[in-house]
Amino acid sequence: MSRSMSLSSFLPVFGKPQSCSVQIRDYQGVVVLGNFLAFDADSPPHSPVVYGNLVLSLTRDRYVSSIVVWHVVRYQPDGPNRGVKPSPQTIQITETKLNSLSASMKRGQHSLPWTIQLPDSTPAAVSSSPLGRITHHIVANVSCIDDDELNTEKPIRVIGPFPNSHTGLQSMRGMVNELGPYCINLQSSITIGGYLELGLHLFSPPTTLRIRSIRGKICQTCEATRSSGNPPLRMAPVEFLQMSANTPRRLPEQGIVPETLMTAAARPHDRNMLAVLPVGHELHLDFIARLPSDMRLLPSTIAGRDVSPIKISHTIMIEIQYTTPEAPGPHDLVVRLTQAISLYCCGCMPESAFLPVYTPAQHDGAGDSATPDFQRAMPVLRRQPAAPRCVCRLSWNELLGQQPRQQLSSYPPPLSSKPT
16 A cells, blocks of 8 residues: 555544644724713723734644734624615725734744723624614734735624713703793713603793603614715614603692602602692702613714714704793693713623622622513623623613612702792
């Protein structure tokens, strides 16, 4: 038996010799784009850095001519016309070279650290928009002198900024003929899955108000840019977080103060929430509600990152339904007050078992309000009940328990009828 025949007879048993390979290892799990909010004037934004190792396995000595690592942002369009699925588009590429000159590398495993600083225009990932998806990838290429190339690719998660410890307030101020001057205070650090605080203040109405209801909701609008000459593709706004406080059809003659804090329940505990507000009196009402985290409500896109083809914006609308003695007709009067707001990413992706520490709260056995699908996607978290959890994983009671006590105790009653 010849030597070649003897070698070939062993190949089906032991397989082919192992070839060279390259593997990407990243150590961040989630990359955060700028940890500073717009109102943090003293803290300028910074460009995030993606880093990791490139593991190169060589079965023999090789002469490597170049090693390049890229960060690639891709956009997969989607939309109402689903007949032909458009091809993905590359919207941003950032690269780093690990060797400037050709070099001989010995047989074995080599660990090569790499670092890429992302541009300020880098968009956050969008995973569930009705107009498409934006994904981030790390791509590596190893070129050898004998025209042999090794390529690999790995997706990474890049999200928008977190709110910092300073909550801040946004104020909506104005004047309506029958309502008089008003002020709406809104917590400015609003997080997906977190809580929303909203305070409504009416000052000295010029006429007696019989307030039927006060409702609040958040509207989300998605818009996608298209090729030159075509207008942007815009989806109809979607409404979330219906907060409501109603009064009975037969109104009492004076205001009632049933409790000190209202939540966004569909039916308030006491139907006699609001009543008559006499001329020159004042109304102060506080809402506290939770934003959903069901993958339909998305974080707002970061202002100034024009490279993103998908724009996601949010507004909050307060609707006040009332009547006055001067307008006692069969139909109530309605005023709608709107304000643009920004929603921020909670810090984790529901399809990932990696949960960065957004809140220091620990599991205390009080239960978990997450959906069954979410729980099945998190087997690691269920095996480690003491691990820190993202804000979107906390129950409503746990979330309220994290608010400063002085903040909760400072809430005024929802209705105060006092002269100004």
